Amino acid sequence: MKNDRGSLIRPDPLPDSASAPVVTPLSPSVVYSSDTPDALDAQYEGRVQGYTYAREGHPNADVVARRMDRLEGVEGGIVTGSGMAAVSAVLLGLLKTGDHVIGGNQLYGRSLRLMAEDLPRMGITTTLADPGDMAAVAAAIRPETRMILMEVVSNPTLRLADIAGIAALSRDKDLLFVVDNTFTTPRGFRPMEWGADIVIQSLTKLLAGHSDVTLGYVAARDPALNDRMRVFAVTTGLTPSPFDCWLAERGMLTFELRYDRAQATAAVLADHLAGLPGVNQVLYPGRDDHPDHALASTLLGPNPGNMVSFVLNGDRAQANAFTRAARGLSFAPTLGDVGTTLSHPASSSHRALSAQARADLGITEGFFRVSVGLEDPQTLTEVFGAAVAEATG
Numbered sequence: 001m002k003n004d005r006g007s008l009i010r011p012d013p014l015p016d017s018a019s020a021p022v023v024t025p026l027s028p029s030v031v032y033s034s035d036t037p038d039a040l041d042a043q044y045e046g047r048v049q050g051y052t053y054a055r056e057g058h059p060n061a062d063v064v065a066r067r068m069d070r071l072e073g074v075e076g077g078i079v080t081g082s083g084m085a086a087v088s089a090v091l092l093g094l095l096k097t098g099d100h101v102i103g104g105n106q107l108y109g110r111s112l113r114l115m116a117e118d119l120p121r122m123g124i125t126t127t128l129a130d131p132g133d134m135a136a137v138a139a140a141i142r143p144e145t146r147m148i149l150m151e152v153v154s155n156p157t158l159r160l161a162d163i164a165g166i167a168a169l170s171r172d173k174d175l176l177f178v179v180d181n182t183f184t185t186p187r188g189f190r191p192m193e194w195g196a197d198i199v200i201q202s203l204t205k206l207l208a209g210h211s212d213v214t215l216g217y218v219a220a221r222d223p224a225l226n227d228r229m230r231v232f233a234v235t236t237g238l239t240p241s242p243f244d245c246w247l248a249e250r251g252m253l254t255f256e257l258r259y260d261r262a263q264a265t266a267a268v269l270a271d272h273l274a275g276l277p278g279v280n281q282v283l284y285p286g287r288d289d290h291p292d293h294a295l296a297s298t299l300l301g302p303n304p305g306n307m308v309s310f311v312l313n314g315d316r317a318q319a320n321a322f323t324r325a326a327r328g329l330s331f332a333p334t335l336g337d338v339g340t341t342l343s344h345p346a347s348s349s350h351r352a353l354s355a356q357a358r359a360d361l362g363i364t365e366g367f368f369r370v371s372v373g374l375e376d377p378q379t380l381t382e383v384f385g386a387a388v389a390e391a392t393g
Helices: 037-044 059-072 083-094 109-121 134-139 163-173 223-236 242-252 255-274 293-300 316-325 355-361 377-392
Strands: 078-080 100-104 125-129 145-151 176-180 198-202 216-220 279-283 307-312 341-343 367-371
Touching (some): 059 198, 059 216, 059 242, 078 083, 078 223, 083 109, 083 145, 083 176, 083 198, 083 216, 083 223, 100 109, 109 125, 125 134, 134 163, 145 163, 163 176, 255 279, 255 307, 255 377, 307 316, 316 377
Parallel strands (some): 100 125, 145 176, 176 198
Antiparallel strands (some): 078 216, 198 216, 279 307, 307 367, 341 367
């Protein structure tokens, strides 16, 4: 007899197919069903692989995590909802009240804020030190120090950290050495090969590469640390969106091609800027006149990256004139997009610092950071040349 009361709400399973999709399917489901309570126990106890609730993990995040693990040369990495979520998983997931952490004095602005304002509220003290000055880093160590967090290349002055020296110091003092590898990416540098214990990435930037994803990634050499960070990320909801993970995987398929093209153009742009009247200084690790060029050659080899910084002759008026004149370029506080973007640290990433503190770092009103994209090099140099001339002529 026909059941005319209607069907159950949830749809039938997907049809069987003898073929497989070429593109990873998007799995937006928040929850996953199991056959029995015993089957659910088996999943939670790790005897079988499965998903339960998307905050605890989902297929699209695992696909991205495995790809990142291969790029960084680690296992068991965690994808988070943003790069800062990855930083938080490290600092808040592994440190406790009474601990002390050392950070680079030119970390990403929100990392600096987390260390300077939020950690102290929780009884975790911090000290900032120049990552290129081993004496300063060593002097910052206290009996309660548990961790050192550095970036390979500083933001925005593109100075190099003494990664080998800090790794050796960390081993000697039994400290966790954490490297934020966002600027350099695993194409330019692999922190685990240089002695890092934990690597952080903002997938939002060059790895995903299209300014339409907000994601982070963190992985530790020690599986026990990965477990602790994973539990913290699940508990506090640092969960990545399945759709963002799906988009990130798409972007990562072309990551190396985009990196190589942008890097080659960055070298051309840096040389061009250095020859322009109205430009006082150019900072690019691949140039011989970079203050850390020798260290950059050792750490980065043939991959100095796609980031260029320069100092325009003038003050805020010239800076405003330059961004207005740089037609076709996005003035936006980001990096790693397919298009070239301009950042003015004094009004964005480092606006919270005093004028003197910015000056101490070399960040003036004329200081700009450029994330080079995929434009034709000749077109890009023409745009920059015309904008500098209009702003300073």
